[in-house]
Every structure is written in structure tokens, then in C-alpha cells.
Amino acid sequence: MSENSFVTVEIKSKKFDNIVVFSKLKLSLKEGEIISIFGPSGCGKTTLLRMIAGLEVSEDNDISVPSNQDFSIGFIFQTPVLYPHLNVGKNILLGNKTKLSKQEKSDVLKQSLAMINLSGYNNRKVTTLSGGESQRVALARALLAEPDLILLDEPFSSLDVESRRKLASDVKRILKEKRVSAIHVSHDIEEAKIISDRILIWEEICKPNSTSNNNEDVQR
Amino acid sequence: MIAFCGLTIIPLAYAIHRLTSVTDLTVIDAMLNFFEDDDTIRALKFTMLEAIISTIMTLLVGLPVAWYLGRYKWKNIRTIRALLSVPFVTPSIVVAMGFLMLIDPGGLLDTIGIDLRLETGHVGDLAEYTGWANPGHFIALIAAHVWFNLSLVMRFIEPTLSTMNQSWEEQIRFLPAGRTAYGRFRNLWLPILGPAALCSACLCFIFSFSSFALIKWLTPNQDNLETLMAKSGGSAGIYGYRIDTSEVVLATSVVQLLILSLAIILTAQIQKKHSSIHSIITENSRQKTTKKPGKMAKTTVYSAVLYSILPLILVAIASFRIRDSSDGSHSYSTAAWQEAWSGNYSTTAIPDALLNSLTYCIITLIIALPVGYVIASCIARLEIENKNKTAKMVEFATMIPLALSAVMIGLGILIGLLKWAPELFSWMLIPALPHIIITTPFVIRIMLPAIRSLEPEYFEQANMLGLSPIKAWWHGRFSILRAPIVVSAALTMAFSLGEFGASWILVRSGSWDSLSVLVDQLMGQPKFNPMIQPMAMAAATTLMCLTFILFIVAEKFRHSEEGSGF
Numbered sequence: 001m002s003e004n005s006f007v008t009v010e011i012k013s014k015k016f017d018n019i020v021v022f023s024k025l026k027l028s029l030k031e032g033e034i035i036s037i038f039g040p041s042g043c044g045k046t047t048l049l050r051m052i053a054g055l056e057v058s059e060d061n062d063i064s065v066p067s068n069q070d071f072s073i074g075f076i077f078q079t080p081v082l083y084p085h086l087n088v089g090k091n092i093l094l095g096n097k098t099k100l101s102k103q104e105k106s107d108v109l110k111q112s113l114a115m116i117n118l119s120g121y122n123n124r125k126v127t128t129l130s131g132g133e134s135q136r137v138a139l140a141r142a143l144l145a146e147p148d149l150i151l152l153d154e155p156f157s158s159l160d161v162e163s164r165r166k167l168a169s170d171v172k173r174i175l176k177e178k179r180v181s182a183i184h185v186s187h188d189i190e191e192a193k194i195i196s197d198r199i200l201i202w203e204e205i206c207k208p209n210s211t212s213n214n215n216e217d218v219q220r
Numbered sequence: 221m222i223a224f225c226g227l228t229i230i231p232l233a234y235a236i237h238r239l240t241s242v243t244d245l246t247v248i249d250a251m252l253n254f255f256e257d258d259d260t261i262r263a264l265k266f267t268m269l270e271a272i273i274s275t276i277m278t279l280l281v282g283l284p285v286a287w288y289l290g291r292y293k294w295k296n297i298r299t300i301r302a303l304l305s306v307p308f309v310t311p312s313i314v315v316a317m318g319f320l321m322l323i324d325p326g327g328l329l330d331t332i333g334i335d336l337r338l339e340t341g342h343v344g345d346l347a348e349y350t351g352w353a354n355p356g357h358f359i360a361l362i363a364a365h366v367w368f369n370l371s372l373v374m375r376f377i378e379p380t381l382s383t384m385n386q387s388w389e390e391q392i393r394f395l396p397a398g399r400t401a402y403g404r405f406r407n408l409w410l411p412i413l414g415p416a417a418l419c420s421a422c423l424c425f426i427f428s429f430s431s432f433a434l435i436k437w438l439t440p441n442q443d444n445l446e447t448l449m450a451k452s453g454g455s456a457g458i459y460g461y462r463i464d465t466s467e468v469v470l471a472t473s474v475v476q477l478l479i480l481s482l483a484i485i486l487t488a489q490i491q492k493k494h495s496s497i498h499s500i501i502t503e504n505s506r507q508k509t510t511k512k513p514g515k516m517a518k519t520t521v522y523s524a525v526l527y528s529i530l531p532l533i534l535v536a537i538a539s540f541r542i543r544d545s546s547d548g549s550h551s552y553s554t555a556a557w558q559e560a561w562s563g564n565y566s567t568t569a570i571p572d573a574l575l576n577s578l579t580y581c582i583i584t585l586i587i588a589l590p591v592g593y594v595i596a597s598c599i600a601r602l603e604i605e606n607k608n609k610t611a612k613m614v615e616f617a618t619m620i621p622l623a624l625s626a627v628m629i630g631l632g633i634l635i636g637l638l639k640w641a642p643e644l645f646s647w648m649l650i651p652a653l654p655h656i657i658i659t660t661p662f663v664i665r666i667m668l669p670a671i672r673s674l675e676p677e678y679f680e681q682a683n684m685l686g687l688s689p690i691k692a693w694w695h696g697r698f699s700i701l702r703a704p705i706v707v708s709a710a711l712t713m714a715f716s717l718g719e720f721g722a723s724w725i726l727v728r729s730g731s732w733d734s735l736s737v738l739v740d741q742l743m744g745q746p747k748f749n750p751m752i753q754p755m756a757m758a759a760a761t762t763l764m765c766l767t768f769i770l771f772i773v774a775e776k777f778r779h780s781e782e783g784s785g786f
Contacts, residue, residue, distance in 0.1 A: 055390055074394055081391040084500040085411045094397040094407060127500070145396050 006031040006181055007052075007149060011061040011206070014047060021047060025206035029149075034175055034182040036192035039202025045185035046078070049151045052183065065149070074147035074180075076155045080134035082126040088113075088137055089122040095144030112140040115174055131158045132167055139171060143178055150175070152184040156191060168194040221595050225617050228657050232624065235636030238457050239470040247474055254471035259448065264475065267429055267444040270358070274365035274428035275421050281366050282373025283417065285524040288517035289374070290381025293510055301374070302775045303525050308371040309711065309771045310532065310764065311718025312433035313736045317743065317760045318531025319364040319438055321538045323356070326550075328534065336360045357439040364434045367527065369424040376420040376494065377413060384412065384501050412501065415494035422487040426480060430625035432721040433736075437743070445476045446721065450627045453725055457635035469635075473628055480623040488619070532764060539757035543750040556754030565745070565752060570759055573738040576648075577763075580734060581716035583652040584659055588712050591656075592663025593705070599664075600671040618664050621657045626721025629654045634725055648732050654722030659712040666711070670704035703777040710774035714767045735763040 005028035013023035021044040029035055039045050050056040052063055053075050065071050082091050089109050100108065113119050116136035126134065135155050142150055152171070156164040172195045175182050186192050192199050202208060240246060245253065254260045285304070294300055307315070323329050323336040335341050336356035343356040352358075388408065392398030397407045432446045443451070449472045452465040513521070540552045563569025568576075595618055602611035621629065633653055638644055679696030687695065698705070720736040727737045742756035 053394070072394075075391065077387050077391065079387070081385070081387045083388065083408070083411075085497055094392070094395045097396040141395065145394070147394075 005029065006033070007183075008064045009048075009052060009062075011048070011051065011063075014044065014051065014056075014061075022206045022208050027200060027205050029181055029183060032176075032179045032181055033198065034172065034184060034196045036184045036186060036196035036199045037202060037205070038186060038189055038192045038199055039208075041187050043202050043208055044206075045187075045202065046153050049075070049153050049183065049185060053151055071149075072145065072147045074142035074145055074150040076135070076138055076142055076150065076152045078154045078157055080131070080138040080155075082129075082134055082137055084125075084127055086126070087122070088118070088124045088126055088129070091126055091137060092141045092144060095141040097145060108144065112144055115143075116140045117170070132156075132163045135159075135167065136170075139174065143174065143180065146178075147180060150180050150182045152182055152195075154186050155184075157186075157188075164188070164191055165194060171195060221598055221614065221618070224591050224595065224660060225620070227653075228621050228624070228629075231636035232628065232632035233636070234640065235457065235632045235634075236470065236473070238635055238640070239466050239473075242457055242459055242466045243463055243470055245467065245470065247470075250467065250471040251474055253467060254475050257468070257471070259443075260445075260468060260472055260475075263443045263445050263448040263472070266442050267446075270361060270365070270431075270435075270439075270444065271425050271429040274362050274369065275424040277362055278366045278369045278373060278424045279417060279421055281524070282370050282420070283377065284520050285370070286374050286377035286381065288513060288520050290378040290384075291511065292513035292517055294513060294521070298775075300521065300525060301378070302772075304374050304528050305371040305775070306528055306532070306768070306771065307368050308375075309714045309718070309767055309774075310368075311720060311736055311767060312368070312431070313437075313720045313739045314535060314718070314760045314764045314767075315364055315368055315531065316433045316437035317538075317739060317757060318535045319360055319367070319434070320743075321534040321757070322531050323360050324538075328530075354439065354441055357441065361434060361438045364438055364531075365424075365428045365431065367531065368431075368434070369420075369427055370524065370528065372423050372427075373417075373420045376416040380413060380416050380498055380501055412497060415490055415497055419487060419490045419494045422483060422490060426483050426487065426622075429483070430476075430480065430627075430721075432625070432627055432724075433740075436740075445472050446625055446627045448472055449476070449631060450721070450725060453627070453631045453634065456631070469631065473631065476625065476628065477623065480625065484619060484623045488616070535757050535764060536761045539754050539761045542754055545748070545750050556751050557758045559751050560742075560755040560758040565742070565749060565755060567741065568733040568738050570735070570738070570762055573733050573735045573759065574762065574766075576651075576732050577717050577734040577736075577766075579648075580652040580655055581713045583649060584655040584716040585709055585712050587652075588656045588659045588663055589705070589709055592660045592708065592712075593667055595660070596664045596667035596671050599668060600674075603672070615664075615668075619661055621661050624657075626654065626658060626719060627725060629657050630722030630725030633722070638726075651723055651726050651732055651734065652716075654726065655716040655719050658719060658722070659715050662715065663708045663712060666704050666708045667701070670701055674700060706777040707774045710770040710777075714770040714774070717763060717770070718767055735759055735766075739763065 008028040009025065011023070011025040014021045014025075025048065027035070027037070037045055037048070047056060051061065053073055055075075065073075082088075083094070086094070092109060092112050093105060096105070096108065109122055110119070113121055116139060118133060118136055118140075121129075121133070121137075126137065129137065139155075155171075156167050159167065168191045184192065184195050189199075236247065240250070243250070254264075289297075289300065289304075310318075320337075321327055325335065325338055327337075329336060333341055335343055336359055339347055339354065339356040343359075346352065346355050389404070392404055392408045396403075398404045429444075430446055431444065432450065435442070435444045435447050436450075449469055452468045452472075454465075455462040456466040456469040458466075539556055540554065541550050542553055542555055543550055559565060560570045563572065595614070599611050599615050599618075602608070602614065624632070633650065638650070644650055674697065678700060679692060682692035682696040717734075718736060719734075720740070723734050723737050724740060727733055733741065739756050739759045742752060742759060745752050747753055
């Protein structure tokens with residue numbers, strides 16, 4: 001790993017029910033960099049992100065992040081997770097870190113919604129949003145929390161090709177503006193090319209399981 | 221529909237008219253008198269106290285159980301759910317007997333030094349130091365109400381938890397609003413589980429407030445509004461005789477009706493919110509939990525399961541446990557069963573009471589099921605035709621019996637109908653009337669969501685195929701609604717079999733004892749005869765077994781993730 005790496009990940013092996021999903025995985029990421037990990041569906045990309053995020057137990061594995069206590073991670077799931085009991089504005093404000101006055105909240109929301117091209121959507125019910133709009137709201141919320149690293153788990157997979165490309169381009173612009181590092185996983189090479197500074201091929205960063213190519217089934 | 225509302229309201233309205241006429245008081249005067257009478261005020265205070273404490277304790281016990289049950293993957297989850305649901309369909313008189321056996325001198329609690337019945341030892345000390353009269357009885361009552369209502373908390377909260385998309389919880393942990401446990405509680409759990417918890421709390425309050433058999437048997441020195449009305453009801457409504465009892469019944473019934481109506485309206489509002497949140501959660505549900513329960517989870521859930529079945533096991537055991545009059549020791553035999561089945565020491569034998577109960581329950585089924593189905597269909601049709609206000613009004617009107625307690629319905633028929641036409645007393649079908657009034661709203665509650673979700677295409681397709689109207693109905697509606705119809709039928713029969721409050725008012729005056737009334741009659745006899753108590757337990761066990769058979773049928777047809785219905 002290079003010395004100026006911001007985040008380094010070294011995983012000896014990941015198993016589900018004694019089946020090795022992948023092993024000997026190594027990757028590193030510089031500050032402000034966006035990398036894409038490209039691999040086939042079900043190879044274990046989501047599991048990797050969940051391990052980095054701490055959602056999966058990773059014994060005997062080494063995931064190194066900056067030692068400052070405030071280091072925070074944002075996660076954009078494959079299917080946008082918006083809370084249906086809250087409207088768009090309230091969903092975004094869940095990402096707010098500091099105590100704000102009513103006016104300040106309103107300003108923050110305006111900025112966030114403008115950033116994702118959804119101005120005026122403040123009071124909209126999240127159930128009325130399209131897939132792309134929902135993912136934009138999830139992104140705005142994640143960015144409002146000012147994470148040091150954001151993990152993007154095939155965030156555009158439910159969209160049509162055209163929307164996927166457009167949103168990938170928008171997300172890259174926003175991440176660069178905010179100088180947020182990101183690890184993006186996808187099985188769409190075109191999407192990976194648009195969003196990232198560097199593409200890592202799954203087979204080149206780890207030793208995938210040769211017997212099963214459908215680890216998502218194993219996960220479930 | 222109009223006939224059903226009439227059947228519910230007319231006897232009660234006529235009973236109130238008769239009571240106002242006998243007492244020469246207006247309803248307002250009666251209410252004012254209520255607050256000037258020590259007995260009624262004492263009963264109201266006690267009713268509110270026991271209902272509020274029962275509600276709080278049920279939530280305190282039920283929430284952790286529902287939490288663990290909903291968030292982990294359990295082996296035999298359906299069995300656990302069914303066992304935790306058993307209390308809700310258990311006849312209240314059986315519950316009362318179960319807890320009497322639990323707190324009985326020489327019983328399970330007494331052997332570990334907790335004497336709630338005679339209030340000696342620590343419980344006696346508590347009474348002496350605090351000046352609290354009969355704390356043991358009160359604790360037993362609250363424990364019984366918690367037992368009875370536990371399944372309500374389960375039915376509302378557990379499905380919401382078990383079907384919730386796990387990503388919601390994972391996502392909130394990445395956001396500042398969910399970094400702390402308090403943040404997650406405030407921003408995720410409270411909005412999602414709050415309405416479900418409130419809804420179950422409201423229903424716990426209603427059921428504890430209108431509790432009758434448990435109060436009658438577990439706190440015999442204290443009356444709630446229900447027992448006060450029942451005790452005074454026998455002599456009420458008669459011109460020139462015991463006007464004081466008519467005054468008590470009039471005032472108490474009006475006050476109880478007001479409080480229960482408010483509680484029902486509140487419940488309906490909260491239930492609406494809960495239903496919308498629950499449906500959103502179910503729509504978003506994707507992945508089932510795979511987390512295995514830890515020690516704490518297992519201890520909590522299995523303790524609750526044990527608690528759910530323990531009083532019932534004790535009832536069955538007590539039916540075989542005969543006291544030796546000479547030395548007070550106990551032996552086990554089937555002697556009490558033989559006596560109870562032959563009808564010795566009681567006015568009715570178990571087979572006769574069983575036959576009566578089954579007759580009432582079949583009549584109830586024959587009337588309540590089609591009436592409930594037709595009303596539910598009417599409401600659904602009004603909604604399809606966008607007559608939402610009318611639909612809501614009809615739905616609310618059909619829920620009126622829920623705001624009337626069983627005793628009030630019984631008294632309504634007794635004072636409103638039988639004292640007006642006493643010859644009806646000899647009509648053996650009269651006791652089925654309150655059962656029909658009480659069970660029809662349950663049929664509607666079960667059928668309505670199923671009818672709402674019916675795709676009209678099924679019926680239209682059957683018509684297009686040229687099937688006869690009956691065949692079209694059979695294939696287009698009945699076949700699809702079979703499960704909720706069976707569940708409604710089984711629960712209607714179970715509730716009818718176990719109904720006690722109204723039956724106690726109506727049947728004790730006649731010779732058509734049901735099983736629940738037989739249990740009460742036997743248990744009310746002096747206990748110097750060692751056979752009496754086991755005989756009561758034998759009748760209670762018979763009733764319990766019948767109810768369980770019906771409950772198993774209902775559970776078999778109930779959708780595994782069905783939550784907030786009954």
C-alpha cells in the first residue's frame with residue numbers, strides 16, 4: 001500500500017457458512033479519490049462494502065481508516081433507503097450534524113435540493129419519487145452528514161441506462177465539489193468509467209471463489 | 221346492516237329509557253348523581269387505576285418480547301406466535317380460574333413465598349406497612365390482565381418489526397440522526413413502532429377497563445364499573461323496587477359508555493396511522509432477518525411463552541387434584557370429572573352446558589358470519605364508489621358494540637327487552653343475542669381488509685365465462701376469501717363459547733347455563749365439599765379445550781405475517 005493512502009483494506013478471506021466468498025483482497029484509496037470496483041453480479045462487492053462499513057463482521061481482516069475519531073462513513077444502498085414516514089425534506093435533514101434554527105434548516109435544505117436538481121421537492125412524500133429521484137435524495141442526505149468516505153453500492157442499478165449515466169455524472173460532480181472520497185461498486189463498466197477516477201477489476205484485487213459465482217444467494 | 225345496528229342500539233336505548241323512567245332522572249341528572257355517590261366514584265377510581273396500570277405493565281412486559289421475537293430468526297416461529305396468542309382467545313372465566321389456581325394457598329406462587337390470595341408473608345407485610353388494602357388481589361389482577369393482553373402487543377408490534385426492511389436500521393446508523401441509541405429511538409423506532417404501541421395500549425386499556433370475570437374472581441372486595449353494574453343489574457329497571465340500583469346502573473352505564481366510546485374513537489384514529497405505516501413497511505419489506513437469538517432473547521421469549529400457558533396448565537391439573545377433607549392433603553383422580561359430567565352438586569351437568577354453549581355458538585355463527593360479511597362487503601362497495609364518508613360512518617356504527625361492554629349488552633337485553641316482554645325469558649335463543657352483537661364487529665374487522673384487497677377481475681371474469689351468479693360468487697369471491705371466512709368463523713365460535721359477562725346477566729336467571737356460567741356457578745359454591753373446585757376446573761378445562769381447537773383452526777388459516785387484525 002502506498003504511504004499516502006487514505007483508506008486501506010486487506011481481507012484474508014470472507015466466508016458465508018464455511019463457503020469462501022473471496023480471499024486475499026487488497027485495495028487502497030487516496031483522499032478525495034473516487035474508485036470503482038467492477039465485477040460480475042454476486043461476486044461479493046456488496047459484502048466488501050458492508051465489511052468496510054462495519055455491517056459485516058470481519059475477523060482476521062484489516063480495514064484501516066484514518067485514526068481521527070470523527071472519521072465517518074456514508075452508505076448509499078443499492079435500493080435507496082428513504083423513510084416513508086418522513087417527507088423529502090425531513091429525510092434529508094436526518095443527515096444534519098448540528099443544531100440549526102428553522103431558517104438555517106430551510107437554507108440547508110434549499111442548498112441540498114438545488115445540488116441534486118430537486119428544488120421544490122421539500123414537502124414531497126418519498127413514496128411519490130421515481131427511483132432516480134429517490135437515489136438523489138439519499139445522496140443529498142448522505143452528503144449533508146459530511147462523511148469522510150462514501151460507499152456507493154450499485155446505486156443506479158434500478159435505473160434505465162440513460163438515467164444511470166446522467167446520475168453517475170451528477171454524483172461525480174457533487175462528490176468532487178464536496179471533496180469526498182468514495183468507493184463505488186458496479187457491474188456496469190460504462191457507469192464505472194463515468195463516476196470514478198480509477199477502476200479496479202474484481203479479479204485483480206482479490207482471489208474470487210471459483211466454485212460459486214452467485215454469492216448474493218449465499219448472503220441471503 | 222340497519223337491522224344489526226338496530227339490534228345493538230334498540231335494547232340499550234330502551235333500557236336507558238326504562239331506567240330514566242323508573243328513576244325519574246334524566247341522563248344528565250344520572251351522570252351528576254354518579255359523581256356524588258361514594259360507591260360509583262370508588263368503582264370509577266378503581267376501574268381507571270387497574271386499567272391504566274394493566275396497560276403500562278402489559279407494554280413493559282410485551283415490548284421486549286415483541287422486540288426479540290421480531291428481530292431474530294426463531295425456530296418454530298408459528299408455534300411461538302400461536303402460544304403467545306392463546307391468551308387472547310381464552311375465555312375470561314378460564315383465565316380467572318387459571319390465576320386463582322396460580323395464587324391458590326398451596327399453589328405455585330405460595331410455595332415460593334408469595335401469597336397473593338390470603339395475603340400473608342411479604343404481601344401481608346406490604347399491606348401492613350403501606351396501608352394498602354388487598355395488594356395481593358390487585359397484583360394478581362394486573363398479572364392476569366397482562367397475561368390476557370400480551371398477545372395484543374405481539375399482534376401489533378411483532379409483525380411491524382419482523383417485516384421491516386433491515387436497511388432502514390443500517391442506513392440510520394450512517395446518519396448523524398441515528399448515531400446514538402437515543403437518536404435511533406427518536407428518528408426510527410418511535411415513528412415506526414409508536415402507533416403500533418399506542419394502538420395496543422388503547423385496546424389493552426379498553427379490555428382492562430371492561431374486564432368482568434377477572435375482577436369478579438381476583439379482586440372480590442373491589443368493584444369496577446362493570447361488576448358494579450352487573451351486581452346492581454338484577455334488581456334494576458323495576459318500577460317501585462330498589463330504585464337505588466336502577467340509579468346506579470343508569471349512571472354507571474352512561475359514564476362507562478362515554479369513556480369507552482372516547483377510547484374506541486382514539487383507537488380508531490391511531491389504528492389508521494398504524495395501518496398506513498404497517499402497509500408501507502410491508503411494501504418495503506425485502507429481506508428476512510437471519511440473526512440468531514442470544515441468551516437474553518431466548519430467556520425473554522421462552523419465559524413469555526411459559527407465562528402464556530402456565531395458568532392454563534394449572535387449570536387442567538387442578539381438575540384432577542382432590543383435597544382430602546380430613547387432613548388437607550391432595551390426591552389425583554378423575555373423580556371430579558365424573559361428578560361434573562354427571563351433574564352432581566350443580567344445576568347443570570357438563571354435557572348439558574356444553575350442548576347449550578354449542579347451540580348458542582352455532583346460532584351465533586349462522587347469524588354473525590353472513591351479517592358481518594354483508595356489512596363488510598357494503599363498506600368495501602361504498603369505498604369503491606368513492607362514498608368514503610358514508611363508508612366511514614357505517615364502519616363506525618358497526619363498531620358500536622365494541623364500545624358497549626358485554627355486561628352492558630346483557631343488561632340492555634335484560635332491562636330493555638326481557639322486562640318489556642318477560643315471556644322471552646323462556647326462549648332459549650335469547651342468550652345467543654348478545655353473542656351475535658359482540659362477535660359481528662370482529663367478523664367485520666377480519667373480513668373488511670380481505671374484501672378490500674379482492675381483485676374485481678376475478679368476479680368479472682367468472683361472469684364473462686357465463687357462470688351462474690352462485691358459481692360466479694363461489695369462484696370469484698368465496699374461494700379467494702375462504703381463509704378469512706374460516707378465521708372469522710373459528711373466532712366467532714371461540715368468542716361465543718367463552719363469552720361470560722352477558723351470559724352471566726341473562727343465563728343465571730334461566731335454565732340455559734353455558735359452560736362459562738357453569739364454571740362460575742360451581743366456583744361460587746362453598747368449598748367444604750372437596751369436589752367443588754376440581755369440578756369447576758373440569759368445566760373450565762372442557763371450555764378451554766374447545767376454544768383451543770377453534771383457535772388452532774383459525775391459526776392454520778391465518779396469514780403468517782398478518783398483524784393488526786384479530
